Amino acid sequence: MLTGARVVRPDGVAEDGRVTVDGSLIAADVPGEAGTLDLAGHWIVPGFVDMHVHGGGGASFSAGSAEEALRAIATHRAHGTTTMAASTVTGALDDLARQAAVLSELVEQGDLAGIHFEGPFIARNRCGAHDPDLLRDPDPADVRKLVEAARGAARMVTLAPELPGGLDSVRMLADSGVIAAVGHTDATYEATLKAVEAGATVATHLFNAMPTLLHRTPGPVAALLEDERVTVELINDGVHLHPAVLELAFARAGAGRVAFVTDAMGAAGMGDGVYPLGPLQVRVTDGVARLVEGGSIAGSTLTLDEALRRAVTVDGLRVEDAVRALTLTPARLLGVADRVGTIEPGKDADLVVLDDGYRVTGVMRRGEWVVAPRVPDTAGAAGVVRSGATG
Numbered sequence: 001m002l003t004g005a006r007v008v009r010p011d012g013v014a015e016d017g018r019v020t021v022d023g024s025l026i027a028a029d030v031p032g033e034a035g036t037l038d039l040a041g042h043w044i045v046p047g048f049v050d051m052h053v054h055g056g057g058g059a060s061f062s063a064g065s066a067e068e069a070l071r072a073i074a075t076h077r078a079h080g081t082t083t084m085a086a087s088t089v090t091g092a093l094d095d096l097a098r099q100a101a102v103l104s105e106l107v108e109q110g111d112l113a114g115i116h117f118e119g120p121f122i123a124r125n126r127c128g129a130h131d132p133d134l135l136r137d138p139d140p141a142d143v144r145k146l147v148e149a150a151r152g153a154a155r156m157v158t159l160a161p162e163l164p165g166g167l168d169s170v171r172m173l174a175d176s177g178v179i180a181a182v183g184h185t186d187a188t189y190e191a192t193l194k195a196v197e198a199g200a201t202v203a204t205h206l207f208n209a210m211p212t213l214l215h216r217t218p219g220p221v222a223a224l225l226e227d228e229r230v231t232v233e234l235i236n237d238g239v240h241l242h243p244a245v246l247e248l249a250f251a252r253a254g255a256g257r258v259a260f261v262t263d264a265m266g267a268a269g270m271g272d273g274v275y276p277l278g279p280l281q282v283r284v285t286d287g288v289a290r291l292v293e294g295g296s297i298a299g300s301t302l303t304l305d306e307a308l309r310r311a312v313t314v315d316g317l318r319v320e321d322a323v324r325a326l327t328l329t330p331a332r333l334l335g336v337a338d339r340v341g342t343i344e345p346g347k348d349a350d351l352v353v354l355d356d357g358y359r360v361t362g363v364m365r366r367g368e369w370v371v372a373p374r375v376p377d378t379a380g381a382a383g384v385v386r387s388g389a390t391g
Contacts, residue, residue: 001030004040005353008323010342019044021349024367028345039353039375045323046343047082047350047365048304049330051156052116052204052233052261054087054277056268056303061086062278064099066106073111075269076262079303080352082365083113083331083340085155087263089278090119090130093142097149107153113334114155117146118204121159121169122184126209129291129298130184131279138169147178154178155334158204160185161195174199179333181233184209185220192223196230202333205263206232206249208240208297225252231333233261234325236310237302239288243315255321259330260307265289265299309358319358 007017020027020034055061057075059068069086076084086103088096096117106112119130121138136142138159147154156179161170173180182195183204203224211219224230232253234246240263250258262268266275267284274292275282282289282298289298304326311322331341339348353362353373362373 001034001036002039002044002351002353003036004038005042005044007343008043008045008320010328010344013320016040017044019343019351021351021364021367024349026343026345026347026349037373037375039373041356042361042373042375043319043354043356043358044343045308045352045354046327046341047348047352047363048080048308048326049113049334049336049341050076050081050084050262050264050304050326051259051330051334052087052118053081053084053264053268054089054118054299055266056264056270058266058270058275060266060276060278061103062088062091062099063276064095064102066102069103069106070111072266073106076264076303077363077365077370078360079269079305080360080363081304082350082352082363082370083334083336085114085116085334086112087116087118090122090127090134091278092134093120093136093145096120096146100146100150100153104151104153112153113336115150115153116156116158117154118158119184121157121163121166123160123163123186125186126160126184128184128209128296129277129280129282134279137164137166139165140169140172143169144172144176147173147176156181156202158183160187161198161200162187162191167194167198170195170198170200174201182210182220182224186211187220189218189220189223192220193227196223196227201229201231202259203230203232205235205240205261207245208235225249228257231257231259231329233259233263235263235300235302236260236307236315237262237300238310238314239297240300246311246315250317250321255324256329258325259333260304260311260322260326261330262302262304262307263299264302267301268303270301305352305354305358305360308354312358
């Protein structure tokens with residue numbers, strides 16, 4: 001039993017709450033011989049869910065290496081992200097198919113929740129940190145080839161719907177049960193509405209890599225914010241978005257339609273330096289990632305614990321709303337909300353312990369401590385989980 005903490009549950013915050021873990025699951029009843037850990041002065045929240053992340057710990061999901069992928073996963077787990085989809089970057093179709101084959105094995109063994117293809121079906125004028133020489137129109141046959149290469153693990157494809165084949169690809173993805181996400185696009189307001197009608201349900205890092213919101217040409221931002229069927233990704237690192245813009249998105253879409261994502265590349269959890277992002281090189285200076293050639297922002301070095309802390313302490317969001325944006329909302333989109341995303345009996349025991357400054361002090365995944373909390377027990381010893389407790 002984890003006791004004494006403020007527990008963020010679907011119906012609100014339970015003061016002096018209790019979470020019981022039995023094996024790998026959250027339990028309704030206390031198992032026999034249960035140990036206890038007093039977490040007074042802390043928060044317990046669901047394990048974080050990242051639906052858009054390219055790497056971390058010096059490793060990239062685009063490397064086509066299971067070893068690198070596992071290193072990236074471990075880095076984000078240590079920061080509280082217990083569930084994630086691996087995002088690729090623009091590459092040749094055959095290369096992306098090979099990457100998908102490796103990543104799909106990690107999905108099958110439970111290390112990943114799916115694969116997100118970001119590119120190559122995006123607008124040249126909004127390509128950002130994607131190699132413009134490798135971009136292509138979203139021909140439905142090519143899009144289908146990538147989805148099939150993922151062997152059932154494809155969860156999302158980001159594309160520019162205004163390109164030839166864009167709307168047909170959106171329809172094909174929606175019919176296949178894969179999220180069609182609008183991003184890296186030059187679409188007009190009207191073209192974006194058509195994409196939503198065709199089945200697009202996610203805005204890839206809203207505001208970034210798309211036309212700005214203007215009073216006579218509202219563009220994709222207004223269309224994506226106004227439609228209740230669309231969930232908008234936000235990168236809350238203080239670099240990609242001004243706090244006022246984030247507040248605007250929350251005010252219009254609400255916590256139930258916002259998913260905090262990292263869009264993190266290999267430098268997440270690392271220091272400044274030069275790192276690969278697909279076929280391109282990225283220089284990180286003071287934690288900000290930019291292409292070596294051209295200087296475009298190239299993903300982030302963000303982890304979701306920092307996104308949560310910033311949302312509460314800088315942006316002024318309620319803890320419950322910030323937590324929902326990086327737990328239940330992305331879990332629902334990835335199709336895993338029956339197992340993760342909330343603290344409820346029968347779900348996986350994926351939990352994050354935060355101190356009163358919203359810093360991670362403990363991470364549990366499926367009942368096992370990834371990061372064991374260092375807190376005093378009633379006898380005054382630090383970091384003790386008493387006999388019989390899971391972990």
